[in-house]
């Protein structure tokens with residue numbers, strides 16, 4: 001199953017992909033506690049040799065371990081650099097493999113969104129719900145993309161991210177601001193989440209699984 005994540009710059013796409021992949025991988029193959037000592041030993045060795053220990057899907061093993069026993073908080077867990085072009089990460093749950101494309105949100109990367117959304121099983125559009133100034137642009141970009149005939153029928157999940165911030169708008173306000181009720185030819189869902197505090201992420205995983213199993 002291929003999923004494309006889009007949205008304006010700074011919305012939190014890369015942050016979400018990072019926590020989502022850790023969450024999905026952990027549910028499937030948690031690292032046994034006894035391996036923590038091995039990881040620590042490897043980390044010391046890695047820091048000397050500047051190599052990183054990774055699982056087959058390239059998710060750093062230290063990052064996964066940090067979610068089980070917070071011995072090694074990932075250095076970049078609270079900040080992220082803007083994506084240039086795209087990232088791709090494969091995550092697996094049971095027999096389902098999800099290939100997630102995370103596209104850069106800056107204006108110069110938006111023309112490539114349509115190409116990367118063609119033929120995917122689902123599109124995830126992420127919005128910073130604490131940045132109301134950017135909402136009109138987010139709406140314009142979303143509607144412009146959804147009007148492309150090549151993307152007809154592809155289910156859309158709109159995620160209002162950064163629900164941990166005090167000045168956020170509600171999901172109902174997001175639905176109105178983005179005029180989601182006028183988007184046709186597909187199923188549209190909208191949730192509020194926080195990639196930072198990992199709020200409501202299981203709903204996102206369940207939504208993805210629903211479409212992966214069709």
Ligand SMILES: Nc1nc2c(ncn2[C@@H]2O[C@H](COP(=O)(O)OP(=O)(O)OP(=O)(O)O)[C@@H](O)[C@H]2O)c(=O)[nH]1
Nearest residue numbers: 009010011012013014015078080082083105195196
């Ligand atoms: N408070 C808060 N900050 C968040 C959340 N998710 C992401 N951020 C922060 O928002 C900033 C941008 O996050 P990114 O994941 O890089 O955003 P992006 O959508 O990938 O941005 P581009 O790659 O430029 O398109 C970073 O400083 C993150 O730490 C969240 O749920 N809450």
Ligand SMILES: [Mg+2]
Nearest residue numbers: 013014082083
């Ligand atoms: Mg990014």
